[in-house]
Amino acid sequence: MNLNSRAKLSALLLTLIAYYTAAVGALTYSLSETIIGPAFYDKFIWRSGQDPSHGRVNYTSKDVSQKLNLTFATPDTFILRADYKTVLDPAGPGRNSVRIRSNASYTTHVAIFDVRHMPQGCGYGEVDIVEGVHSKPPNLATLHTTAGCTMPANRSHTGSSASNNCEGGCNVKFPSNQSFGLAFNDNGGGWFALERTATYIKLWFWPRKGGAVPSYILIHGYVYMSLYIVRIPNTSCDITKYFSDNHIINNLTFCGDWAGPAYASSGCSLTCTEFVNQNTDYFKNAYFDIAAVRIYKE
Numbered sequence: 001m002n003l004n005s006r007a008k009l010s011a012l013l014l015t016l017i018a019y020y021t022a023a024v025g026a027l028t029y030s031l032s033e034t035i036i037g038p039a040f041y042d043k044f045i046w047r048s049g050q051d052p053s054h055g056r057v058n059y060t061s062k063d064v065s066q067k068l069n070l071t072f073a074t075p076d077t078f079i080l081r082a083d084y085k086t087v088l089d090p091a092g093p094g095r096n097s098v099r100i101r102s103n104a105s106y107t108t109h110v111a112i113f114d115v116r117h118m119p120q121g122c123g124y125g126e127v128d129i130v131e132g133v134h135s136k137p138p139n140l141a142t143l144h145t146t147a148g149c150t151m152p153a154n155r156s157h158t159g160s161s162a163s164n165n166c167e168g169g170c171n172v173k174f175p176s177n178q179s180f181g182l183a184f185n186d187n188g189g190g191w192f193a194l195e196r197t198a199t200y201i202k203l204w205f206w207p208r209k210g211g212a213v214p215s216y217i218l219i220h221g222y223v224y225m226s227l228y229i230v231r232i233p234n235t236s237c238d239i240t241k242y243f244s245d246n247h248i249i250n251n252l253t254f255c256g257d258w259a260g261p262a263y264a265s266s267g268c269s270l271t272c273t274e275f276v277n278q279n280t281d282y283f284k285n286a287y288f289d290i291a292a293v294r295i296y297k298e
Contacts, residue, residue: 029110029296036292037073044100044248055253056094056123056276057082065098081287082119082252088277095276095283097252105245108197110296112217116189116208117289120182122268123254123276129192129203130180131171136266139179141203141230142171149237157202157231166237172230178207189289191217198240203230248293252286 035043046062065071072079083096118130131140140162143149149166159172177183184190188208195202204227206213232239255263255272263272270278 029298031294032109032297033104033295034292035294037075037078040071040073040078040100040290043104044102044250047099047101051094051099051251051253051256053253053256055256055259056088056273057097057253058093058095059099059251060096064096068096070096070098076291077116078290079287080250080252080290082254082283084280084283084286087280090273090277095254097254099251099253100249102248104295105247106196106295106297107245108298109246110193110195111248112292112294112296113192114189114291114293115192115288116291117185117287118181118189119252119286119288120185121282121285122266123259123263123272129194137177137180137183139174139184139205140171141174142169143201143232144169145237145242149242151232151237152235155231155233157228159229166242170232172203174205174229176205176207178210179205185285189291193217196239196243196246199234201230201232201239202228204228250288250290252288 033043041062046060046065048059048061048064051057051059060068060070062071068083070081070083080098080100082098086095088095113129115130128142128144131142141159143166145166147167149170151161151164151166151170153161153164155161157172159174162171162173164170174180178187178190184207187210190205190207191213193204206217234240253259254276259272263275268275
């Protein structure tokens with residue numbers, strides 16, 4: 001969800017433009033920005049070229065992504081996908097894909113991502129609010145920082161802490177398999193939310209069907225969020241030191257620094273690079289369908 005010179009907390013993604021409040025913990029927020037459908041073309045910058053995580057992709061420009069139908073929008077939908085028609089030359093560039101970054105940056109805020117579909121299958125890489133590889137649930141939310149930021153072993157959240165050293169990536173497993181991959185898509189997606197303040201970062205997830213989706217998420221009104229899945233306190237990590245302004249980043253990569261080494265144990269065929277090079281129709285499910293992004297500020 002963000003990228004800055006000191007740390008990385010990625011992401012991977014509105015019909016009422018009105019005044020609402022979102023009370024989260026002790027702070028009160030107002031709806032300040034809604035991004036839906038064609039607004040993504042105005043609110044985000046396309047970052048073309050090679051993948052910084054060394055994935056087997058070639059990120060395209062905005063014009064090229066539209067020409068190749070890798071991004072398109074309707075009044076209530078934004079699609080971001082990879083090419084699924086081309087057999088790649090092993091000596092040539094990677095599979096055409098998309099990486100976008102928000103124009104705006106954020107510090108203290110709440111961001112709610114209404115996502116209907118995420119990429120599924122072999123070879124897929126990471127987005128760090130929504131992070132995982134090869135469609136293996138559940139979702140894994142991860143912070144990556146420089147040395148010196150750690151998390152306490154015991155934290156008051158419902159997720160399962162997997163690593164507490166943020167230099168290598170401090171991460172938390174979500175309790176629901178519906179938070180990632182095929183199970184997420186079969187359930188129609190869901191909502192991810194993030195709150196960042198000077199003293200903590202918190203994350204939530206609600207599946208679209210069969211879960212206790214709060215009414216305020218559905219009507220975009222008053223928001224009070226408890227029972228958070230991930231809590232990142234500043235007790236052993238100074239958030240104001242390790243994180244400058246956040247940008248929202250959404251990208252789709254294949255293989256790369258995480259999915260590549262994890263491929264051998266994925267149960268998928270060939271090597272990761274060979275699989276990405278040779279398959280075409282398989283990658284029809286390599287797309288994000290984002291219904292909305294809403295930003296709340298104090």
